[in-house]
Amino acid sequence: MSAISGTDQALHRTALYDLHLSLGARMVPFAGYDMPVQYPAGILAEHQHTRAAAGLFDVSHMGQIRLRAKDFATVAAALEKLCPADFINLKPGQQRYSFFLDDRAGILDDLMVTRMGAGDDGDHLFMVVNAGCKLADIAHLRAHLDKACDIEVIADRSLIALQGPQAAAVLIRHAPGSAALTFMQGTALDVAGIPCLATRSGYTGEDGFEISVPDGAVHDLAQRLLSDAAVRPVGLGARDSLRLEAGLCLHGNDIGPATNPVEANLVWAMQKRRREEGGFPGAAIVQQQLRDGPARRRVGILPEGKAPARAHTEISDQNGATIGEVTSGGFGPSLGAPIAMGYVATAQAADGTQLNLMVRGKALPAKVAPMPFVPHRYHRG
Amino acid sequence: MSGIRFSKEHEWVKLEGDVATVGISPYAQEQLGDVVFVDLPAIGKKVEKGKELAVVESVKAASEVYAPVGGEVVEVNAALGDAPGTVNEDALGKGWFAKLRIASKAELDELMDEAAYKAYCDGLH
Numbered sequence: 001m002s003a004i005s006g007t008d009q010a011l012h013r014t015a016l017y018d019l020h021l022s023l024g025a026r027m028v029p030f031a032g033y034d035m036p037v038q039y040p041a042g043i044l045a046e047h048q049h050t051r052a053a054a055g056l057f058d059v060s061h062m063g064q065i066r067l068r069a070k071d072f073a074t075v076a077a078a079l080e081k082l083c084p085a086d087f088i089n090l091k092p093g094q095q096r097y098s099f100f101l102d103d104r105a106g107i108l109d110d111l112m113v114t115r116m117g118a119g120d121d122g123d124h125l126f127m128v129v130n131a132g133c134k135l136a137d138i139a140h141l142r143a144h145l146d147k148a149c150d151i152e153v154i155a156d157r158s159l160i161a162l163q164g165p166q167a168a169a170v171l172i173r174h175a176p177g178s179a180a181l182t183f184m185q186g187t188a189l190d191v192a193g194i195p196c197l198a199t200r201s202g203y204t205g206e207d208g209f210e211i212s213v214p215d216g217a218v219h220d221l222a223q224r225l226l227s228d229a230a231v232r233p234v235g236l237g238a239r240d241s242l243r244l245e246a247g248l249c250l251h252g253n254d255i256g257p258a259t260n261p262v263e264a265n266l267v268w269a270m271q272k273r274r275r276e277e278g279g280f281p282g283a284a285i286v287q288q289q290l291r292d293g294p295a296r297r298r299v300g301i302l303p304e305g306k307a308p309a310r311a312h313t314e315i316s317d318q319n320g321a322t323i324g325e326v327t328s329g330g331f332g333p334s335l336g337a338p339i340a341m342g343y344v345a346t347a348q349a350a351d352g353t354q355l356n357l358m359v360r361g362k363a364l365p366a367k368v369a370p371m372p373f374v375p376h377r378y379h380r381g
Numbered sequence: 382m383s384g385i386r387f388s389k390e391h392e393w394v395k396l397e398g399d400v401a402t403v404g405i406s407p408y409a410q411e412q413l414g415d416v417v418f419v420d421l422p423a424i425g426k427k428v429e430k431g432k433e434l435a436v437v438e439s440v441k442a443a444s445e446v447y448a449p450v451g452g453e454v455v456e457v458n459a460a461l462g463d464a465p466g467t468v469n470e471d472a473l474g475k476g477w478f479a480k481l482r483i484a485s486k487a488e489l490d491e492l493m494d495e496a497a498y499k500a501y502c503d504g505l506h
Contacts, residue, residue: 001391001409001437002445043440044415237414237441306418306462308438331417331440338418360420360436 014060015158015215019222023233031131033061036235043237047333050204050242051374054164055234056225063134064154064212065127067145072115072123078146079113079125084261084280086271087125092117095184095199097269099261100140105282105289106257107264108140109133110249112210114186114199126186126197128159128210130251157197158218163208163242166230168379171198171209174224178209182381192224200379203239205246205372207379244339245332247300247371253311254298254327254341262289263343265298296324297349300371301340301357305364308338309357315344316356316363323348326357334374341371385473386489387498388449392434393473396489401450404477405437405468408502413439416468421457422479428452430488435478437468450488452481 011034020027025036036058038046049055069075076087085098094115100108111129129137141151162171171178175191178198186199197212213221225231240250249255255264260282267275267290274280278287303309313326329340340357348355351370356363385395391409394401410416420436428434434448457479461467468476483489493501 001405001413001447037441038414042415044417047440241440307420308418308443310443331438333440 012061014058015218016058016060016160016222019219020058020233025233025235028236030236031061033131035061036233038235038237039233041232043235043241044333046232046234046238047241049232050164050206050234050238051334052164053230053232054162054166054170054208054228055204055238056222056231057161057163057234057239058158058222059161059210059239060158060218061131062159063127063129063131063137064157064159065129065138065141066121066124066152066154067127067141068122068124068150068152069146069148074146075125075149076115078149080274081146081280082140082144083111083113084270084274084283084286085113086274087113087115089273090115092123093181093185093187095186095201099255099266099269100137101261101281101286102257103281104257105260105262105285107251107255107259107261108257109137110251110255111137112199112201114197116186116188116197121188126212132252154212156215157212158215159210159212160218160222160225161202161208161210162225162231163202163204163206163234164230165207165377167206167208170225170228170230173228181209183207183378192221194221196221203246203248204242205248205374205376206242207377241330241333244328244330244341245334245372245374246376247341247373249298250328259298259343260285260289260294262286263294263296263298293346295346296343297346298327298341298343299349300369300373301326301329301342301355301366302369302373303338303340303357303364303366306338307359307364309340309359309364309366313340313342314358315342316358317348318354318356320356320363323355332373339373340366344368385495386449386492387495387501388447388492389501390447390449392446392449394449394489394492396483396486399483399486400455401452401481401483401489402477403434403449403479403481405446405472406498406502407472410469410472410476413437413444415440416465419461419465419468419478421459421461422454424454424457426454428454428481446478448481449492450481450483451485452483454479455482456480
């Protein structure tokens with residue numbers, strides 16, 4: 001059998017490393033960190049448990065950054081020069097999905113930004129970025145964010161995610177204030193007496209929370225959450241299958257410097273004022289793409305057989321002409337069937353369009369399908 | 382000739398007459414995690430020792446399964462189509478992949494017996 005993985009590079013460890021080992025995790029290198037890909041239950045069981053009850057994820061490898069200025073308007077306007085989202089009109093406690101763009105409208109990284117509102121820390125922006133991009137993101141901010149802003153890289157906090165239909169009931173027992181949050185809201189919050197930042201968001205399509213916790217307290221908090229019968233630990237393997245079923249992009253696979261937000265079907269993350277006014281890197285290209293339509297689009301793909309089609313699988317039309325490539329593909333445990341997403345020529349991007357996936361030299365029939373593959377179950381209040 | 386033999390690539394083979402049953406080892410299925418699909422060879426396919434015989438897919442990744450001995454495929458385990466998880470549950474039994482009519486029994490001599498394979502796996506940690 002062909003080898004599955006292997007590297008000897010020195011890897012960073014999160015503050016939950018010892019807990020992962022004690023839980024029997026299989027550790028793998030990911031974005032420079034030694035991370036749990038699965039626990040003894042396995043990816044299928046962890047995935048299904050998250051959809052049925054609640055899963056606890058260590059996502060401390062991701063970057064946490066605070067941006068501040070003399071007032072909120074200044075820092076929001078500064079970030080709008082790097083990202084195409086509307087931050088100026090964020091309400092206190094409101095969270096938004098966005099991305100850093102380059103001058104060609106390529107997506108340097110995608111990120112979550114929360115206006116933390118007036119509290120002990122003042123009215124500022126709290127940002128979570130991808131692990132594999134965080135050093136580049138910090139350099140990008142230092143080079144290009146208005147110098148009137150202060151960039152604080154948070155190096156002493158872990159990040160955990162509690163996701164699934166039981167997540168809210170579990171968290172409320174430790175943090176009654178969490179009940180007031182709805183999807184894409186965040187606040188400073190004591191969880192079991194520990195000062196945390198919690199947002200009601202995640203990467204699974206389920207209701208749930210991402211919780212920023214001081215490193216020194218995260219092991220204790222994780223164990224408290226895991227002591228609840230509804231909560232089980234979930235690794236990066238199921239995190240990937242959950243987000244793929246939810247139709248959510250993985251930076252580096254589905255979006256990146258070679259894709260723009262219009263062809264990536266992320267127009268919804270560029271609010272109307274920003275699309276019209278521009279004022280962000282690559283704005284002219286975004287506006288041209290909106291006007292003329294992109295040449296290709298990111299779509300969901302359902303293979304008709306049982307064979308998964310992995311990233312980089314060639315997509316061809318009924319006549320055998322290449323029309324695109326799979327960017328993420330695998331098995332959807334909730335569907336019990338293979339699922340994928342990828343880019344196809346716009347003419348073939350309509351739902352129901354028949355395609356062929358070239359897997360190991362064989363043309364496997366598939367069709368364009370709407371995403372998410374599994375309905376989102378966010379708590380919108 | 383009796384008993385089970387293993388390759389360094391974690392395939393196993395059991396010989397009955399001149400027909401070899403082939404699968405992947407418990408160590409291999411453990412490393413793979415949940416198996417969700419097995420791409421089995423066509424009946425009649427001739428495969429050389431060490432060449433690709435099948436592909437096994439876990440949730441995470443696809444891995445090639447190499448023929449531990451050369452031969453002609455005479456039967457495949459079609460039951461894996463509906464129940465690929467059998468590879469995880471019973472790797473050395475009901476989770477077999479294919480049966481080959483082998484060309485050379487001498488090729489089996491190059492494989493490890495159970496004790497040697499166990500020592501080999503222990504050395505991988």
